[in-house]
Amino acid sequence: MSSVAPAHVHSAEVPQPAQHGKPGGIMRRLNFGTGLIGGIGLAIIAGVVTSQFVPSGYASPVTFAPMEGEYVYLAVLLGWVIGFMAGMGAFVGPIRWMLGRESTHLDAEYMAGKDLGRSRYWKYTTDHKVVGIQYLIVTFIVFGFGGLLAMLIRTELGATWTEVFSPAFYNSIIGTHGIAMIIAMIIAVSGPLGNFIVPMMIGARDMAYPRLNALSIWLLVAAVPCLISSLFLGGIQDGWSAYQPLASQAPIGMLGYQMTIIVFAISTGIASVNLMTTILTMRAKGMSWSRTPIFVYGIFAASLMGLYAFPFYQYSQILSLSDRVFNTSFFNPLEGGSVWLYENLFWLLGHPEVYVIIIPTAAVLMEILPVFMRKPLFSFNFAVAGIVGVVALSGLVWAHHMYMTGWAPAVNYPFMLSTEMISIPVGFLVLVVIGTLWRGTSWSRLPLMAVYAVVFNKMIGGVTGIYLSDVPADQYFHGSMFVVAHFHYMLMGAGFFGAMGGIAFYFPKMTGKILDERYGSIGLWTVFVGFQLTFGSMFVAGLQGQPRRVLQFDEQFDISNWISTIGAYTIGVGTLIFLGAIIFSWRDGPMVSGNPWASKSLEWQTPTPVPLENFAVLPVVTERPYNYGVPDPYDEELRAHDGDELESAGAR
């Protein structure tokens, strides 16, 4: 292969293997369109073939359920996922590797979307910035879908005098809303910002495994239609937790949920491996752990938790699937299955997943704060300690979702202990935030406003959390609206507002435009007000004793539900305003410089739009992050401890 002329990569002579055809080879012909064709085509083929093989009207010997629909739908889903990934070109790389055909530098550049213009967003592109934007769009789509269902739910609950939707459909929209929002919130920060920002933040040219990066996003794209399609086939009538054995009574839409989770878990696992490897091995020269920005810690922690937790969720769904399709009995108590097994497997993911959502958000806020307070992050070590503490405890608290299941009353004591211990590391994070706010003149821009909103919500969510972490109080609150309000304050109040802040903060870097301050703020505060209305009054409903996931209830709950519905509509309008601001600013907002916030951290030192490989020369880090601020004048006065001149100086 030395016959081929060597390529010049960053002023290095690199010998190249033989170049087969044009750079990129078959990938030149593959894009989202071929993906759709492949997916839909294979889905149709699989469906037709299966329906030929299954005798019509064949019913399961165990459950008498007509199985034809199940098999066909399962085949269609599998065909869609495989065909779509094949059409996108996900299998080209592995097959090339297996055949031992190395790709050249030109291939890699084509795969990274060099001089492809807009069309690279529709291809299996390996550039981490493209993947970040793709994640952003997918997040919007999934979030919008979940939000739409949320509006339907609140409409049903607001119309206390009638059933707007049939109970079955209502159950399916709460389930679909739940899982759609969980997916949206999991990827909301780790996806767009984790992929777009982290490599630049640590001074790398790309992710560790660019192809896996593309694989993770397109697997996610493949999973979304599975979820949406389930809504038209009876839906997920079991809440997002899809508890067995209720889930095995659901119509075939359940298969859509299970396939979504299985695919999504693979996508998340790959993304986690990729991010963690990048952070571990590709930090710039001189970026020791004490010089690594806190956001990198946050993403690392989230990836770690996703890495060990998601397989449990995935396997819980694989077992459910085989119960459904092959009549196994993991969760069928008649045949020796156990409902507690499902609950354990599910919550082994279920609780770390909460921190997968919250930790990156908190980390983004800690990135935003120093820039806008012109002040170093207060007690960086404590921030790290908080994140580490949360990760360490996250795997030991799952059973606090099962206090009332009676699976093992004795373990309620240790789980109550571990759960309430978590409030300590979380408290660290709060301390870091207020310590950074302390004595700072705030530059009130949209991202900083989001920080205030998040801290406010998180305090409420955290305080209500200690009621639920405590078994005696949980004996009243478990399964009531109080729980719903609590985790919305945590996941939405922190997750959604944090995502808004983070996107507003990194918008200039991602798009070259600045997010419109005025309308962005209007959107943010509208959402904030609506949020307090909705979930504040939901707390009241929970205290009065309204169970969750009901569509009819005693009229003593009417007033709080009406308020909730009004608030929910307000949230919807606010979100749309924010979205409108994003659309406008993205299309024709004013261009801005590479570093509009005058930030000192590495990702802002790159030019905008960011060139293909971020840094022409890899940077060398010589300082700790967040070196803002001036020496504290009070130190002088402390030394000459004389009270009088404090008054004059203190006014600042």
Add this chain to the structure above:
Amino acid sequence: MKKFLVILATVLAGVLVVGGIGAVSSISQEEPPVLAATLDGTTMDTPNNGTLPHATLDLSVYPNSSDAVPPPKAGPYESAWLSGQPFYHPSTTIQVPANSVVTINFTQYDSGGQIYNPFFAHVHGSMDGTMTWNGKSVKNVKSDSVGHTFTVHQYPESSQPYFFLSVPLPMNAANAKTDKAGYPVDPQKISVTFVTGEAGTYVWNCEFPCGDEYQEFGGPMQTRGWMAGTFEVVA
């Protein structure tokens, strides 16, 4: 200004999408047509409510739909995979007058078997704790020969009177003589008489496992219009 228009357009578009989808999905799944008990002019004495007007209502249970008996239309997609499942005919949205004596005459064409909970093999909430089964008055049927049950229970409104009515509908023998549509020629005839109180809304469903999936409680058992519905007492 342009900014404002873009924002406005986004908000309006969003509202339209949500409203449209909500309206469509709400309309596409309204309940089956109301089936009201008709006052037949007569009155009847009750043990502790004195003499009250009397109303009657006819319901049948079919094992599956046929040309003679069309399947219920409920929801946008249910009927696709519920064909061949049992259902109540002609409707599951039932209305009875308040403060009166109501007699429901059931005609049960379906087979049956063992019910999970013997409690529902007994008559509950009827006027004298009995029902009339093929002419003779009984308190219960054998718990291994139940076809379906008609169980009305509470709606979560504390303001309306508590109401609980459960009637077991005995099964037809598996080898019963059937007509060409596949229905038994002499189905089980059950009639139950009960006293209604003040107005209120309730729901009812079948407590005999006659659906599919786990514990045969999926499918029609969890679909309004087939084996479940609403039961309204109107003033």
Add this chain to the structure above:
Amino acid sequence: MTTTPVEASDNKPSAPAVPLSPTTGEPMTVIARRGRVGLWLIIVMSVSGTIALIISYSYLWSLNVNGGWAPPGAKLTANQTNDTIGKVKGSFAPEWPFWAILGMLILATVFMWWGYRSVKRGNQGALIAGSTLALIMTLATLVAQWIQVTNFPFGPANGAYASAVLLLCASNIFNLLLLLFILTGIMNRARKGLISRAVSYQAQAASYWMVWVVIAFLLGCLVTTFMVESPNVDPAIFGGFKEQ
């Protein structure tokens, strides 16, 4: 955080003592380090999944809900509330096939390790031979696994033990298919000289991965051998209450 324009060391135009990656121009040592980290993380993920399976098996084994753990032919303690399942055959699976399959996989792993060790000493042919033998051996293991699954004395609907064992075997089959892909790749790349003394990290990764797969198989063998009869002889009865 300031950045000083210093040419970072990972792309000095120095004479490549270690070969450079054709795509990114980084030294293969850097790529190899990255690969090792990623491998460990993927193993962590796979461990989680395997643990989920083992938890399912042992949890159901310990509970024996409704007496439904054992396949019907083996033990009829339960009151079979649901007789609709055609329970024709049924008993616990024999243990030795699990161990036999494990042994075959261990043999394949040994071949792979031998190839990897020798290519590090510069013996290219040994790697080709080793990976080929490992590939053949894995294929044989897959066939054996398939034979075992098809000859179980129970079907999937015959209680919790059957379900758990069948799913363990399913995950084994998945692992073996993945191994087939990996080993084919290693073999081809070894033949093309893409895996050589200088660049041998892919062979190393494959070898380590095979070791993990062996451990996963071993866990399966252990539970299926030492957790057969459920310890819970007085299980909860579905839908009923104990007599007071």
Add this chain to the structure above:
Amino acid sequence: MTMTQAPQEQPESPTNRPPSMHRFKNWMRRPYARHVMIWTVVIGFLLLPLCWLLLAAMNQTGAPASEIMQDIETTVFVFTLVSIPITAFVFAVLLYSLIGWKRISSDEPPMQENPAIFTNRIGVVLWTVVTSALAMFLVVWGMIELAQITANSYGTISANEQPGGNQSVIVNVTGQQWVWTFAYPQTDGLVSDILYLPVDKPVYFNVTSKDVIHNFWAVELGVKIDANPGAVTTAGVTPNKLGTFNIRCAELCGMHHAYMETEVRVVTQEQFDSWVREMGGRRTS
């Protein structure tokens, strides 16, 4: 909280270091320190009514009707009280940083830099100690209360060693899509769709389900336990208040989950006995 701005960067000689009390006084001389403290107190007092408002909301339908519910409400009250100081302090800092310390809203990045407080040993230690102490208190309180509730609900007594006879009532609760049924094994197979209980007498619940997971929630009695298929869970209570209370299903159980409600009627022993006699004609089995 983050008390003094101790100059740990350049440690001074111990001679001219002021005593900590003096340093605290110095610190409190600073206007912002005073203001934040005052605001904390004010906000704390504004939040204080919550302690009673929460209970008021919980008691709307006649709770507490048992020892257990009493314990639960005490816990809620104490937790609210304990969490108010921290919450008030954080809110105070938030508010003060919005209003008190200067706020710039220019489009350009502000040129003015703020004091570079990298950390503050005293503040950090104080915060850690306070939050850990609070968490510890909550844990200990929770443990004690949980033990008490477990005792009050006879949680440790398994189904087959519950005292039958006259000193207690045993109820076998069966959850089923979507109706609760209550069997009284002491009364020769009497089954009811409404739960009747005699006041001031221990009640033992054995709970199971015939299909999916339900959750047996006697709201005002503070009883909540899952009804699992293939398992019998036990709970108990001693109702100490006459009246009609709610029983709801608190675990999504299918289409009519919202309608899976019934009543628990706590009556005197005489009424209970006469009810049993009257229902005697309605035997199952």
